[in-house]
Amino acid sequence: xxxxxxxxxxxxxxxxxxxxxxxxxxxxxxxxxxxxxxxxxxxxxxxxxxxxxxxxxxxxxxxxxxxxxxxxxxxxxxxxxxxxxxxxxxxxxxxxxxxxxxxxxxxxxxxx
Amino acid sequence: xxxxxxxxxxxxxxxxxxxxxxxxxxxxxxxxxxxxxxxxxxxxxxxxxxxxxxxxxxxxxxxxxxxxxxxxxxxxxxxxxxxxxxxxxxxxxxxxxxxxxxxxxxxxxxxxxx
Numbered sequence: 001x002x003x004x005x006x007x008x009x010x011x012x013x014x015x016x017x018x019x020x021x022x023x024x025x026x027x028x029x030x031x032x033x034x035x036x037x038x039x040x041x042x043x044x045x046x047x048x049x050x051x052x053x054x055x056x057x058x059x060x061x062x063x064x065x066x067x068x069x070x071x072x073x074x075x076x077x078x079x080x081x082x083x084x085x086x087x088x089x090x091x092x093x094x095x096x097x098x099x100x101x102x103x104x105x106x107x108x109x110x111x112x
Numbered sequence: 113x114x115x116x117x118x119x120x121x122x123x124x125x126x127x128x129x130x131x132x133x134x135x136x137x138x139x140x141x142x143x144x145x146x147x148x149x150x151x152x153x154x155x156x157x158x159x160x161x162x163x164x165x166x167x168x169x170x171x172x173x174x175x176x177x178x179x180x181x182x183x184x185x186x187x188x189x190x191x192x193x194x195x196x197x198x199x200x201x202x203x204x205x206x207x208x209x210x211x212x213x214x215x216x217x218x219x220x221x222x223x224x225x226x
Contacts, residue, residue, distance in 0.1 A: 031211075031212065032211070032212035034214060034215070036217075042219070043203060043217040043218060043219050043220055044155070044203070044217045045217070046214050046215070046216070049212075049214060051212055089155065093211075093212065096211055096212075097168075097211070098143055098160065098162070098207060098211060098212075098213070098215075099157060099160065099168060100157065100215065101157075102154060102155040102156075103154075104154050105154060105155075
């Protein structure tokens with residue numbers, strides 16, 4: 001079946017540094033790629049998403065890039081802060097459906 | 113705006129008992145999703161509905177699991193009989209009409225089967 005691979009599984013950075021999380025998907029028909037942040041014991045919260053007709057999207061300190069040819073997309077967080085510490089999940093749509101396939105998550109720790 | 117509302121937040125019950133989880137989607141949303149989250153398997157889609165009709169239930173693990181959506185503002189996920197391996201956090205999410213619409217998650221139900 002279709003899947004989404006996410007790397008790294010854990011990431012530790014110093015406050016103020018940048019963090020990059022990468023995902024690869026297998027379904028060439030995928031056209032929607034959201035990113036979720038999940039704090040311990042809380043619900044996943046959408047932080048940014050990108051659609052297949054766009055190569056990059058930015059929202060303040062967060063950016064996502066998409067390479068459809070290589071079937072991979074990345075989350076970039078600049079000027080990291082301790083409150084950015086959480087598990088981040090990428091996801092890709094199954095084709096053009098509303099079904100999402102989630103990556104396995106990246107635990108980001110921002111050290112003050 | 114009220115988000116997706118799930119109940120109960122926590123459920124502890126003994127093996128063999130029936131468990132019912134409830135979800136109220138965001139008003140006006142046409143899609144409703146049930147997910148299960150565990151350390152071993154991550155976040156898995158169990159089933160989703162469009163306009164109260166089940167569209168894809170391929171993620172439902174076995175016949176002990178069933179889901180219904182009797183109207184646009186309410187859905188249930190039922191496990192009967194429950195087993196210890198069903199212990200997980202169950203999330204409900206909803207999204208608006210159309211493709212590629214963001215899914216908004218509820219706070220989840222933490223289920224423990226003893």
